[in-house]
Amino acid sequence: MAVVTMTATTPSPKTSLAKLVLYPKPKPFKIMVLGQSGVGKSALVVRFITRRFIGEYDPSLEKIYAYQTIIDNETVYFEILDSAGDPNESEYANLESNIKWAEAFILMYSVTDKCSFDECHRLKFLINYNKRRRRLASSTKDCMETPVVLVGNKVDQVGDRMVSTDEGQRRSKEIGCVCFHEISVRESIDQVSCMVWSVFRDARRFWRVGSKWSRCGGRPEEVLPSLDRPLPRSISDATPDTVANVTTFYRRFTEVELDEDGGRGIVRSDSTSSSGHSEAGDEFRARASTDSRLPPRPERPRHPPSPRHLPPPVRKMSVSMRGNNANTY
Numbered sequence: 001m002a003v004v005t006m007t008a009t010t011p012s013p014k015t016s017l018a019k020l021v022l023y024p025k026p027k028p029f030k031i032m033v034l035g036q037s038g039v040g041k042s043a044l045v046v047r048f049i050t051r052r053f054i055g056e057y058d059p060s061l062e063k064i065y066a067y068q069t070i071i072d073n074e075t076v077y078f079e080i081l082d083s084a085g086d087p088n089e090s091e092y093a094n095l096e097s098n099i100k101w102a103e104a105f106i107l108m109y110s111v112t113d114k115c116s117f118d119e120c121h122r123l124k125f126l127i128n129y130n131k132r133r134r135r136l137a138s139s140t141k142d143c144m145e146t147p148v149v150l151v152g153n154k155v156d157q158v159g160d161r162m163v164s165t166d167e168g169q170r171r172s173k174e175i176g177c178v179c180f181h182e183i184s185v186r187e188s189i190d191q192v193s194c195m196v197w198s199v200f201r202d203a204r205r206f207w208r209v210g211s212k213w214s215r216c217g218g219r220p221e222e223v224l225p226s227l228d229r230p231l232p233r234s235i236s237d238a239t240p241d242t243v244a245n246v247t248t249f250y251r252r253f254t255e256v257e258l259d260e261d262g263g264r265g266i267v268r269s270d271s272t273s274s275s276g277h278s279e280a281g282d283e284f285r286a287r288a289s290t291d292s293r294l295p296p297r298p299e300r301p302r303h304p305p306s307p308r309h310l311p312p313p314v315r316k317m318s319v320s321m322r323g324n325n326a327n328t329y
Ligand SMILES: Nc1nc2c(ncn2[C@@H]2O[C@H](COP(=O)(O)OP(=O)(O)OP(=O)(O)O)[C@@H](O)[C@H]2O)c(=O)[nH]1
Pocket: 035, 036, 037, 038, 039, 040, 041, 042, 043, 044, 054, 055, 056, 057, 058, 059, 060, 061, 083, 084, 085, 086, 153, 154, 155, 156, 157, 183, 184, 185, 186, 187
């Protein structure tokens, strides 16, 4: 599909033609906001796009918002699906197909509503189930896990809180979300826009890292350049920093390997001979030689010698003077 853009050229005295330019449609980043009814899904999406907080929305309305912004110096074309909170029987199949459509998820609950918190468990299971089925059915070897960001909303309602930050963080780990945020969509605009923004930004970042990883067959070297810069974090148990740490670990692992090699093959100052070669090095070279001067291998019997040739076991008797009867002697 292509987007047709009309750009007017400088009108010439004779003709005034419109130049037709065809651009390929940019690939959108499809993200779905899921959660029980009333947790603030619509408020979150509208805040992200317009920076405004709108109090009431039509609860049954399911909408896809298209929004373009810049994240990490890259233009991102969001398609955000604000799902209906409590789908009925007939809408359930629709929910499953929506899950298949999305590339990343924002799983939302309200910190003032324990039920909405528990609902996240079920919804995450549903995401896993549908995504796994899709992966198994697909012919491509797409091994990417879909990023799910867990978000606890309405932290401004301090007195009504039913779910603590610790519980949220723990649940995020338990159900395998990539990171956890606690926010208030309603709170002051600067703070909120920053918090709301970081939710979408993290979803995008995790998706990006994951898709690069799966495209290069799980080789982390090709992911490294995008993670050179430390990533800012909010309340989060596993922000993209964690991914950076994984790659740091990978790097360290490589260094250890090199070190080990140095221990075996590279000349060490403590064992260098006068000729400049180490004894360990000479020994290594002698062993590695291929000029057919290798000493023959010591012969090893294929099967253990039969028990007939073994000397009979020597049996020794020992009398213990310890124990209950020792006092009688
Ligand atoms: N106190 C407080 N109220 C909020 C916050 N975010 C949303 N709300 C309110 O919560 C109510 C529900 O918000 P919605 O955005 O409609 O929730 P939803 O999850 O989209 O609900 P459904 O459309 O039914 O699925 C509204 O009255 C919002 O004003 C918040 O951060 N703090």
